[in-house]
Amino acid sequence: MSRPIPVRNIWILFLYAADLVQFRDKYERDVEDARDLPDLIGRLLAHVVEDRMRKNLSRxxxxKSAxxxxxxxxxxxxxxxxxQLMDRGQVACRFEEHVMDTPRNRLVRTAxxxxxxxxxxxxxxxxxxxxxxxxxxxxxxxxxxxxxxxxTDQIGRNESADRMMVALARMVFDGSIPTEIEGNALQPGDETTEHLIRRLFERAVGxxxxxxxxxEGWHVxxxxxxxxxVSAASSGLHAILPGMQTDIELNHPQTGRRVVIDTKFTRILTSSNYRSEVLRSGYLYQMYSYLRTQEQESDAPSLAAKGILLHPQTGGYVNEMMMVQGHEISFRTIDLTASASNFERQLRLLDAN
Structure with a gap:
């Protein structure tokens, strides 16, 4: 990845990752005015906190004993x-004290x-x-x-403003403040930035x-x-056998369709001794294993499950597919450097068909 990623697109990823898409249009001015990602997070967190203070912070x-x-x-x-406290007109009590010193408020203060x-x-x-x-x-x-x-400090279903406040504060401590980067775009070569975008991308896509x-009736x-x-194994195998975990799995009970999605924060194409561009074989083998090892005659969706390898990309677009032993495997990209409207359209118009 070499082209810069617009800060606005990082903001869109954050909203989807934090499940706060309803705030997409609320902070347009802050997003437009932000010089870089730290400035954007600071502006937004200050905005949300000021609003919460006007309406009283959660307690x-x-x-306490006294x-x-x-x-x-x-x-x-x-x-x-x-x-013998009662002789002096006193009594020892245990009670719950209403305080603002809660874990979420401490997180916000330190952020x-x-x-x-x-x-x-x-x-x-x-x-x-x-x-x-x-x-x-x-x-x-x-x-x-x-x-x-x-x-222990669970945020209620109706505390959306607090969810935004805490999500922004968490972002501060997720290695997401690359202060050496200026301007309204992030350079993907920075290790801190890539760590942040990887985390956001995986959750945002899901x-x-x-x-x-x-x-539409899908279970995500x-x-x-x-x-x-495994039907048989040596005594020491399970101690060293790697596990498998899908990033996203879609199931549609009514139609019996299943889709396994693996998100990778790397370029979808690499080079070989013979070709300048070729799909990464390791990821292809991984998806093949996900699909084929889960086949069971008693589980009809597993016999024709579809696999999608989804990669972020800075520029360009890939959308290819192939059929392998009854399983369709697709290779797709999302352009992180696209315009904000096009970028969000890519996220929302992912097709499971």
């Missing part, structure tokens, strides 16, 4: 009797602080710094929460298929593990 509950003059929550009888230190745009950095200070005044800790802590195909599964049909 959580924290367990000696009080009146009962609050549950009485800790053992502590009360042991210290704002990181952006303030790394974003080149002075105005964006100032907004992030000010908002981080506001979080501190609200009692939100500056310690980044662990994955386990974030997992969600794009789901949005388009679930209303991502990251399903499949097994080798």
């Amino acid at each position: 959580g509950y924290r367990s 000696v009080l003059q009146r009962v609050r929550g549950r009485i800790d009888m053992l502590a009360t009797e042991t210290a 704002l602080e990181r952006l303030a230190a790394r974003v080149d745009n002075i105005e964006t950095a100032h907004r992030c710094r000010k908002l981080a200070a506001d979080f501190a005044r609200f009692g939100v800790s500056g310690m980044r929460p662990s994955r386990a802590q974030l997992a 969600n794009a298929w789901r949005i388009q195909l679930e209303p 599964a991502q990251g399903r593990r499949i097994s080798w049909p």
